[in-house]
Amino acid sequence: MNGLRRMFAALKRHGALWPLTALGLIWLVILIANPGFFAFTVQDGRLFSGFIDILNRCAPVALIAIGMSLVIATGGIDLSVGAVMAIAGAVAANLIVGSDLPVILIVGIGLCAGLAAGLMNGTLIVGLGIQPIVATLILLVAGRGVAQLLNDGQIITFQNEAFAFIGVGILLGLPMPIWLVLFILAAMLFLTRGTALGMFIEAVGANASASRHAGIPVRSIKLAVYGIAGICAALAGLVATADIQGADANNVGLWIELDAILAVVIGGTSLMGGRYSLVLAVIGALIIQSLNTAIVLSGIPPKFNLVIKSVVIIGVLLLQSSVAQAQLASLRERLST
């Protein structure tokens, strides 16, 4: 009992209590609506379960949310991630169709396209002093245009099993996108928490002027986070493209920036910048996907989807807000006396 209480305290200190509670409640709803949903079965060396399905589907949002966390932690925002997905997908699809390059190189080039797009965002913001929301809005519009030009206005489809593997492949029983999320999460945790980069990112977001006074290379840090966000978005784009074996410049990753920002915010990172958590951002993505699944499974007509989603998300955010918590506490006090 004591250990449990200590665990609760630790979760609360890290801001994980409410996101995890929300996730648990949503899963409870799913379980009530469909008791067999989470059951694990093994077929053809592959693990099947509703749980795996949720993880797999949330992968693109989770990948982008990881990069978005770092951007938001510096006090910025990246609206262009969906468009960057389209660019990376278009680059890869065209190379698969039009060249004999090995798949690994094609993936590398696709990621580089994302990095270039991210660095362009960063240069506009750091070099020209354009507000992040405006600078990345430019690429949100222009990026899809570039992807459409690359695809010559068509949806480029391809047959390439090696490339398709990153979207639909199975490794050790689990779908490849799940492994990619775990890999990127581990890599980014190492990159930011294994070094001092994470501390610098939080310092820049918490007080950019004081950070500059302390000798932190504020501009390079900002440039770096947009570059990382670009790579994450490109990887999500490659996954989505491999999934349907085609590059659809118009629709891939459409509105995904909103889900990714939401995932970061549900994870407790303030849009003002400062403290962030990559793990909680991934949990945020999981909450969004679980919610989508729960609404479909509970048999509520689809027209209610968006409204229910908003209500639940407002609930999670309210629980996290310190203002709401203070008011709840005073209400509890008044009721108990």
Added chain:
Amino acid sequence: MTATEPLLSLRGVRKEFPGVVALDDVDFDVRPSEVHALLGENGAGKSTLIKVLTGADPRDRGEMWLDSESLSPRSVGEAQAAGISTVYQEVNLLPNLSVAQNLLLGREPRRFGLTDWKRMNAEARETLKRFRLDIDVSRPLSQFSVAIQQLVAIARGVDQKAKILVLDEPTASLDAGEVEILFDILRSLRADGLGIIFVTHFLDQVYELSDRITVLRNGQKIGTFNTAALPRAKLIQHMLGYELQGTTAGHAPQTTLAGTKDAALEVDGACVHGSIQNISLTALSGEAIGLAGLLGSGRTEVCRALFGLDTLSAGKICRNGIEVGITSPRGAIANSIALCPEDRKTNGIIGDLSVRENIAIALQARRGWWRPIPLREQRTLAGTAIANFRIATPDMEKPVRLLSGGNQQKVILARWLAIEPDVLLLDEPTRGIDIGAHTEILRLIQQLCDRGMALIVTSSELEELVAFSHRVVVLRDFRQIAVLEGNAITEDGILQAIAS
């Protein structure tokens, strides 16, 4: 001037903030048809007095009367309705609206329920005539110079049937010609019976325009004086809280270190465009150089230039006899120069980060992000600093914004001492901190000198400067006007140099 019934009077007004008495039972009168200058160094209580007067921050105690009616504004709007208009240093109008809209915002002339543009523009032109401004009132405010925007702000304030006009540093962003226009207008407003409260740090302007002067210091009123009867030297004494005593004592004898080696820091003819002009100073290892001068004399700007926040347009900075080009704080730190900035909140602490992180961050920044300081070392570093500086914090993981001002200042000092700089710039290190922390920081300055560090310290307090300085550089209007050495470093000497 004959003693007329005051237009505005404050009696025993008190305002406390946690840990500070910002206004300590202050009395203050403004007569009709007078320009009343409100003077004092930073933290003297000027802004608090204005905030209390304009309803931005209600008083804790005391009485206020305007035109013999009791006055207790709870918001800026209420104060305006009562007849107190305020124009701030930063123009707070709506730059994308037209001049006429700005002037008549909230009371636009209407016709059939819609804004009557023709009449509005006509009324606006009429108002501005009084200010000798003949401009196209239908153009957006942002298209005009700051001076004109300032005049529009004043016009708006006066237009609202004001009895008292409060001007907070109105001339800070104006050039000489624009200041003249503004003063002409203020004189004619004075002739119309308005009481004008004028806050500025330009003493020339005080003497040019004001009828009476009230000096505040550390939240207390030092006195109200007729401008004509108060010599400038006397005024500066009141502001700095020191009376000329005609003695030369008070300076602790400092061992002179000259001639032994190259200077740790040598500045030769440093200029920054639009800021400091021709500053030259030398600091040997183990010496503390005091920067003296009134608010706005360029003390902070000298520190900014030495730390690479502003780039030199002429002159040079040498470290140990070798010229160094410093264009950024990183460059300064690479040359072993550190700065504790004046504005702790904006430029010093990183509020959301913990005490430990705030202490380790400069050292970490110098090592580079790819070579993290192990957590254990960070804890040792922070633990030692907390013990040495007696930083009052329950634990080192607490966000630094929750600490008091004095403890935050110690955290920033600890941050810089962790990188063991050769040259340490301290910009007003004792401002806004309690008396205990104050003494500790002064003792620390002595210790750092003994350890062979070169220090550049700015301070508004003469007593402090005399206590620790090997040399005092006196600044006025961004220029260096005197360098005091040895026995010449006395409170009298500094004061006379400032006032000369």
